[in-house]
């Protein structure tokens with residue numbers, strides 16, 4: 001068997017229409033456009049009102065399949081990353097299998113918070129390189145407004161909704177495709193960023209009260225920034241090392257869109273001009289695992305990605321999780 005590599009053959013996104021601006025947030029909590037822009041870089045984010053996560057995922061998946069010019073029947077596996085699923089079961093990937101009319105293939109959800117797209121890509125790459133799948137759809141979809149507390153000014157300013165997808169296919173051209181991946185978790189920081197799923201309670205108690213705020217996302221922002229400053233360079237270093245690629249060869253870094261400060265860390269560490277680090281958080285805020293593929297899709301559609309380029313995608317967030325991969329286009 002020859003060398004198999006994992007090529008990106010299509011991307012698509014699904015961005016909700018409703019725009020939540022900083023000015024609108026000024027009416028909801030004690031904050032200001034100036035504070036939000038200075039500390040985060042976010043100017044507006046999108047809200048998928050009355051929309052399921054699977055609906056966003058489906059829109060992104062259809063657009064990615066169209067971009068790749070393949071039918072759903074050609075898929076060998078569907079991976080969905082989300083930390084805001086509609087159901088604990090069925091998983092979102094199974095819903096997509098049916099809605100897309102795909103064959104009865106493996107359909108798995110990956111819950112890896114903001115690192116989800118990196119982790120799902122790592123799994124897709126492993127299946128393809130092992131010869132267990134030829135074509136894999138990875139979809140990252142999030143409706144974070146459902147877990148955001150719009151009375152908490154330290155989190156509600158950051159997050160937005162959106163979805164994007166990537167289609168990966170086996171190629172025997174060793175010059176292109178995923179050159180390396182790296183994923184990791186530091187569970188010691190679990191309390192720094194979490195949202196509760198099922199409550200721990202006495203099932204036989206006369207009453208089983210539910211705290212409506214229990215499911216809301218809680219974050220110690222400064223602790224997460226400190227983690228990010230350590231974890232992202234570690235992830236990028238490891239992915240570059242595994243790929244045998246020097247930082248000078250990087251054409252684009254596509255980071256999870258969490259805060260502008262991480263861009264400075266990356267630019268300084270790798271001696272990269274800021275123009276090589278893609279940013280769209282001003283328009284979408286932090287869309288958790290959807291942020292990296294939304295960037296990739298936007299970059300493809302805007303003609304920023306070309307054959308021969310080397311790009312590094314990196315993610316970090318709840319878990320605390322982090323990771324990166326190197327992709328040759």
Ligand code: UT7
Nearest residue numbers: 031032035039040114153154157221222224225258259317
């Ligand atoms: O996606 C997963 C990864 N997530 C991240 O990477 C997010 C990482 N965290 C961050 O980006 C930042 O920590 C935030 C943007 C969330 C917060 O910025 P910060 O510079 O770390 O602010 P802080 O939490 O240290 O708070 C500074 C001050 C506080 O006031 P006092 O205690 O100094 O008087 C806050 O109460 O800013 C206050 N503050 C606000 N003021 C106006 C917090 N949120 C707001 C707000 N508007 N929205």
